[in-house]
Amino acid sequence: MKRQVRHQTTLRHELRAEMPLGDPYAEAERPLNPAVCTDCGAVFKNGQWAWGTPPRDAVRTLCAACLRVRDQFPAGHVTLRGPWVDSHKAELCKLVADHEAQTNRERPLERVIGIDSGQHSGLTITTTGRHLARTLAHAVQDNFEGRLRVRYEADDNLVQAIWSR
Secondary structure, eight states, rough: OOOOOOOOEEEEEEHHHOOOOTTTTGGGGSSSSSSSEEETTOOOTEEHHHHHHHHOOOOOOOOOHHHHHHEEEESSEEEEESHHHHHHHHHHHHHHHHHHHHHHHHOOOEEEEEEEESSHHHHHHHSSOHHHHHHHHHHHHHHHHHHEEEETTTTTEEEEEEEEE
């Protein structure tokens, strides 16, 4: 006699739907349609943010990225560590800027908030989106090898990547 196996897919979806998102900026990501960000000029139309000319009836608002920059509340942290980083900071900063520009063309809410070289060795890059932090960490890994560890914090809607060489 075959034993019947119940799939728990439904239960997982129900539990996930009941969990709080933990992202205070989630509401800003979906304003009334259409909208334009008063700081950066990104346009929300047809359910997504993009660059372009806003319609005349666009609601003026702040996008989630501009809110995160204003509040200094990143969704991603990329930490680059090691003696190699200190001697290649200019090269790494150029890679970060190029990667941000490329990503931002398609994803207006993905931006670098800041690059901190701080008092310690290494660099810390903060981003407005988890996607940019993750892809930026992988771009550094692909270009310069080293060790990469990426950790997702579900409660905080945050990604933390640590790269070392």
